[in-house]
Amino acid sequence: xxxxxxxxxxxxxxxxxxxxxxxxxxxxxxxxxxxxxxxxxxxxxxxxxxxxxxxxxxxxxxxxxxxxxxxxxxxxxxxxxxxxxxxxxxxxxxxxxxxxxxxxxxxxxxxxxxxxxxxxxxxxxxxxxxxxxxxxxxxxxxxxxxxxxxxxxxxxxxxxxxxxxxxxxxxxxxxxxxxxxxxxxxxxxx
Amino acid sequence: xxxxxxxxxxxxxxxxxxxxxxxxxxxxxxxxxxxxxxxxxxxxxxxxxxxxxxxxxxxxxxxxxxxxxxxxxxxxxxxxxxxxxxxxxxxxxxxxxxxxxxxxxxxxxxxxxxxxxxxxxxxxxxxxxxxxxxxxxxxxxxxxxxxxxxxxxxxxxxxxxxxxxxxxxxxxxxxxxxxxxxxxxxxxxxxxxxxxxxxxxxxxxxxxxxxxxxxxxxxxxxxxxxxxxxxxxxxxxxxxxxxxxxxxxxxxxxxxxxxxxxxxxxxxxxxxxxxxxxxxxxxxxxxxxxxxxxxxxxxxxxxxxxxxxxxxxxxxxxxxxxxxxxxxxxxxxxxxxxxxxxxxxxxxxxxxxxxxxxxxxxxxxxxxxxxxxxxxxxxxxxxxxxxxxxxxxxxxxxxxxxxxxxxxxxxxxxxxxxxxxxxxxxxxxxxxxxxxxxxxxxxxxxxxxxxxxxxxxxxxxxxxxxxxxxxxxxxxxxxxxxxxxxxxxxxxxxxxxxxxxxxxxxxxxxxxxxxxxxxxxxxxxxxxxxxxxxxxxxxxxxxxxxxxxxxxxxxxxxxxxxxxxxxxxxxxxxxxx
Numbered sequence: 098x099x100x101x102x103x104x105x106x107x108x109x110x111x112x113x114x115x116x117x118x119x120x121x122x123x124x125x126x127x128x129x130x131x132x133x134x135x136x137x138x139x140x141x142x143x144x145x146x147x148x149x150x151x152x153x154x155x156x157x158x159x160x161x162x163x164x165x166x167x168x169x170x171x172x173x174x175x176x177x178x179x180x181x182x183x184x185x186x187x188x189x190x191x192x193x194x195x196x197x198x199x200x201x202x203x204x205x206x207x208x209x210x211x212x213x214x215x216x217x218x219x220x221x222x223x224x225x226x227x228x229x230x231x232x233x234x235x236x237x238x239x240x241x242x243x244x245x246x247x248x249x250x251x252x253x254x255x256x257x258x259x260x261x262x263x264x265x266x267x268x269x270x271x272x273x274x275x276x277x278x279x280x281x282x283x284x285x286x287x
Numbered sequence: 288x289x290x291x292x293x294x295x296x297x298x299x300x301x302x303x304x305x306x307x308x309x310x311x312x313x314x315x316x317x318x319x320x321x322x323x324x325x326x327x328x329x330x331x332x333x334x335x336x337x338x339x340x341x342x343x344x345x346x347x348x349x350x351x352x353x354x355x356x357x358x359x360x361x362x363x364x365x366x367x368x369x370x371x372x373x374x375x376x377x378x379x380x381x382x383x384x385x386x387x388x389x390x391x392x393x394x395x396x397x398x399x400x401x402x403x404x405x406x407x408x409x410x411x412x413x414x415x416x417x418x419x420x421x422x423x424x425x426x427x428x429x430x431x432x433x434x435x436x437x438x439x440x441x442x443x444x445x446x447x448x449x450x451x452x453x454x455x456x457x458x459x460x461x462x463x464x465x466x467x468x469x470x471x472x473x474x475x476x477x478x479x480x481x482x483x484x485x486x487x488x489x490x491x492x493x494x495x496x497x498x499x500x501x502x503x504x505x506x507x508x509x510x511x512x513x514x515x516x517x518x519x520x521x522x523x524x525x526x527x528x529x530x531x532x533x534x535x536x537x538x539x540x541x542x543x544x545x546x547x548x549x550x551x552x553x554x555x556x557x558x559x560x561x562x563x564x565x566x567x568x569x570x571x572x573x574x575x576x577x578x579x580x581x582x583x584x585x586x587x588x589x590x591x592x593x594x595x596x597x598x599x600x601x602x603x604x605x606x607x608x609x610x611x612x613x614x615x616x617x618x619x620x621x622x623x624x625x626x627x628x629x630x631x632x633x634x635x636x637x638x639x640x641x642x643x644x645x646x647x648x649x650x651x652x653x654x655x656x657x658x659x660x661x662x663x664x665x666x667x668x669x670x671x672x673x674x675x676x677x678x679x680x681x682x683x684x685x686x687x688x689x690x691x692x693x694x695x696x697x698x699x700x701x702x703x704x705x706x707x708x709x710x711x712x713x714x715x716x717x718x719x720x721x722x723x724x725x726x727x728x729x730x731x732x733x734x735x736x737x738x739x740x741x742x743x744x745x746x747x748x749x750x751x752x753x754x755x756x757x758x759x760x761x762x763x764x765x766x767x768x769x770x771x772x773x774x775x776x777x778x779x780x781x782x783x784x785x786x787x788x789x790x791x792x793x794x795x796x797x798x799x800x801x802x803x804x805x806x807x808x809x810x811x812x813x814x815x816x817x818x819x820x821x822x823x824x825x826x827x828x829x830x831x832x833x834x835x836x837x838x839x840x841x842x843x844x845x846x847x848x849x850x851x852x853x854x855x856x857x858x859x860x861x862x863x864x
């Protein structure tokens with residue numbers, strides 16, 4: 098399909114793709130905002146949730162925070178390489194970012210397996226319902242980001258559509274940032 | 288057009304010189320691709336329009352069935368049969384949900400947004416044509432799901448379009464285990480479709496305007512659709528999260544909204560109405576935009592206060608995020624909070640009233656033509672006024688305690704939503720029909736349709752203000768069980784409302800037949816039959832794939848009518864002199 102001229106125009110001076118990604122993120126912020134807002138209101142009303150939260154694995158969560166932040170670093174390096182027109186190098190950095198996402202998900206699945214096998218299931222109480230829903234929704238975004246990143250990296254390898262490296266990077270930083278909110282709210286706050 | 292996307296900044300350079308040659312022209316599309324797999328914004332607009340009209344027929348049929356039950360309780364309804372309590376609840380619930388999510392949204396925002404934005408800002412398509420197509424496809428699936436929910440075990444969801452838990456959260460209460468979840472999934476998919484569409488609209492309007500079109504040269508209709516899309520985007524998130532939580536409550540037994548298990552049903556009400564009230568303005572604004580286009584064109588006058596309209600729109604948009612709790616005045620919220628929300632609710636009528644005054648001032652002293660679109664536009668202002676004024680009663684927390692959940696509320700919001708969804712859509716459809724299909728609709732039939740619809744509408748809802756004020760609760764399906772409400776006076780008003788509905792429904796085929804017949808047999812309309820200024824009228828009717836032979840440049844604002852010293856009383860935006 099040919100790209101319409103509409104796509105190539107830029108009355109704001111911001112490239113269309115980047116503008117759209119910011120709007121995607123704006124709408125995502127209110128989705129997570131609503132979920133976390135609901136969680137916070139409940140949390141203030143239920144001090145006893147602290148005992149449930151005490152069963153989350155802060156070490157594993159902390160490790161995952163580190164992994165995800167590091168994966169954002171390689172996303173930045175990928176962007177820098179793409180800016181210089183070095184597609185294959187950008188693709189390699191994106192590969193590292195995807196690897197970070199994979200490690201994050203593997204750690205997460207061990208955590209969840211442990212918790213579920215100890216009876217802390219999504220229906221155990223409302224804290225655990227929020228825990229699995231919020232972290233699950235976030236994990237879904239990690240997976241979606243990795244899939245899209247795979248396509249972007251495959252293109253970048255052939256030096257195609259290099260502007261998309263930046264776009265998926267912006268999205269990945271957002272997913273990272275959501276976790277920065279989730280980690281203290283679900284793990285640290287006891 | 289072989290430029291690479293990395294040259295996205297220099298789009299202007301291409302716009303003026305006809306680099307664009309109508310890329311649909313030189314390869315044959317199959318029938319299927321043309322109608323169902325098109326990425327052309329105009330075809331997607333028509334898909335949304337036709338789907339919306341079809342869903343409108345379904346929603347109207349539901350209204351017919353439950354109004355018949357209310358007027359003639361316990362008698363079999365012709366074309367349906369005996370209405371049970373569960374049927375009644377499912378019909379009312381889905382009438383509301385369908386009319387808002389599958390009629391007002393697709394027609395006002397998606398159909399007209401898709402059709403008008405690229406044409407009115409002078410470009411060839413949306414910025415993301417394939418996402419646009421995906422948006423319609425997701426919407427179509429959601430429409431199929433909501434209709435399918437009537438044919439599953441237990442029947443369709445009957446917990447009202449607001450889906451308050453605990454009723455909506457547990458199958459033991461709702462008795463519609465599959466219906467509730469299907470309904471919820473359909474609504475959530477519909478949101479996804481409109482998020483995709485909205486991002487496309489906003490990005491297109493921000494980035495793809497014709498060279499020379501500055502912010503205040505953008506037609507009001509485009510502004511309104513874009514602001515509405517932003518309102519939608521900023522308000523629907525919490526409800527998407529809420530829908531996920533409710534779905535988990537329904538399907539895997541979490542207790543987010545179950546007080547027994549540490550949840551809170553009022554949380555749903557907050558999440559729902561944080562979206563639900565801005566949603567009123569999401570659909571109102573596009574209709575307001577159509578009215579602005581129509582009254583300037585048919586009074587041959589410049590918009591009285593273009594920037595004031597924009598300022599009031601921004602004010603409305605902002606305020607609309609701070610009124611939601613007026614839906615919870617009797618849900619046990621803190622009375623101090625109720626006071627705050629009373630004030631914001633009454634306050635929001637100020638910018639809307641301002642907008643109506645600007646429209647009336649635009650009419651003042653103009654050379655008015657009472658064409659069919661103009662009749663609809665004027666009716667919009669008149670009828671919406673009644674909806675707005677009765678909103679003041681309900682926004683006052685004291686009065687609302689009495690009026691809450693009565694037919695007064697039903698009549699009030701139909702005086703807002705009917706002008707928006709039905710009058711606004713008819714205004715838009717009759718105004719842009721010649722552009723969409725290249726022909727005129729029959730005006731005499733359209734005028735008949737207009738008057739019967741308007742008289743029928745008022746005949747339905749004026750009586751319901753009275754029954755509501757007399758105590759008719761809105762969720763009762765058979766008043767004979769309530770001796771104090773089962774009086775001959777109230778019953779005759781209910782019958783009057785139902786008969787008025789029948790009158791209104793009987794005339795609708797006249798419009799539908801006119802709509803489809805005129806596509807093939809209507810009088811040919813030229814490019815600019817109304818002599819309007821905005822860019823869509825400078826393209827052929829109907830515009831080909833790619834819209835303009837040469838993409839236009841813009842030299843002035845959209846409402847330069849009757850400018851002194853010119854031979855013609857209009858001055859197209861793209862005309863150099």
